[in-house]
Amino acid sequence: MKAEERGCFIERLEQLRDSKVLVYFSFTPLDDSILVPLYKQLKEIGHTRKIDLLLHSYGGALDTPYKVVRLIREFCEEFAVIVPFAAKSAASMLVLGADEVVMGPLSELGPIDPLTKHPIYKDILVPVQAVWHCLDYLQRSMINSSDPEITSLIVTPLLNKLDPWLIGDYEKTIKATRQYAEMLLSRYMLKDDPERVQTVTQALTEGYFSHGYPIGLYEARELGFKVTEAQGELWEVVWELYLGYEELFKEKEE
Template identity: 75%
Template sequence: MDAENRFQYLERLEKLRNSKVLVYFSYTPLDDSILVPLYKQLKALGHTRKIDLILHSYGGAVDTPYKLVMLIREFCEEFGVIVPLVAKSAASMVVLGADEVVMGPVSELGPIDPLVKHPIYKDLWVPVQAIRYCLDYLQRTITNSPDPELATFVINPVLNKLDPWLIGDYEKSLKASHQYAEALLSRYMLKESPAQVSGVTHALTEGYFSHGYPIGRREARELGLKVTDADGELWDVIWSLYLGYEELFNQMECVD
């Protein structure tokens, strides 16, 4: 699919949704580097009634989604997120700051488990929940061992490699994700259902053990999120755009 075809599909989507459509499609972690290019696009667009964001991301930094939502909402009255395939972790946090999430039969959200950079391997991003589970596992191993002294002796070298400052930073990220989720839900997605905010926040930040757990549109709706089903022509256009951007992404990788 060439640029002209993508533009035609975007125009059709804007007519179907009566909105202006932006696209974020990436396989690299979502971080603050998106903010300046996004601001330039929004400034060129100007204030408009409704903005839809096509979002394809596996997650990223804990603070970025909140900044992204606040920035987009400076330029519109209504904000929708369209998920063709995946909006995981930090990208799911963006959804909580929308008025609705548009999902098709293969669309997935995920638990809110932000990523942090590994202190040694700088190109490696680690789900912060993994640090907590590691510490829980080590504690259980010592507690449940028939010989706690031996278990402590074996595990101490591992514990000694865990920097207390880093552990504190990971724990802070977990608390921040809870705070951001609650703030976005209460202000936007669930502003008319405040009694649901606490439960949805807990479910998304602590209710799933797998970082990649797939939350489809039915489960998202059962959680309490405002889900708009993408069917018929709407879904055909959204899916065609996903395939077009996937093709473009693969071409760019081949050039690199």
């Protein structure tokens, strides 16, 4: 799909949604490098009533989603996120800062439990929750053991490998994730349903054992999100845009 075709689909999406459409489509981690080009684009658009962000991302830096939401909202009265396929992890955090999320049959959000670099294998990202599940497992092993002394001999060397500084840093990361989620939900996505904020925050940060768990349209509604189901021409346009950008990225790789 050529750039002109993508432009035509974006124009049609703006007509269908009565909005200005921004696109963030990436297979690399979301980070602060998005902020300057985003600001330039917003300056070109100027203040407008409604902005839709067409979003495809598997997540990234913890602090970036809050910055993106704050920046976009400086330029609009209403903000919605359109998810053709995947908005996972930190990208799901962006959805918490929207007034509405537009989803179709293949759309997925995900848990927002944070990932962090492995302390030894720097290229590997591990869920921070894995540390707490490890500690919980070791504790249960000692409590339920028929021979606590032998279990202690096995478990103690493992515990000694856990750096207290790292554990403290992981705890701080989890608390920061909860703080951002609560702020965004209470101000935006769940502003009309504040009693759900704590429950939804806990569900998104602790309630799913798989970081890749797919939260689809109907489950997002059950969480209390304001979900618009993309159907008919709206979904066709959204999906064609997804395919167009996916094709663009494949061409760049080649």
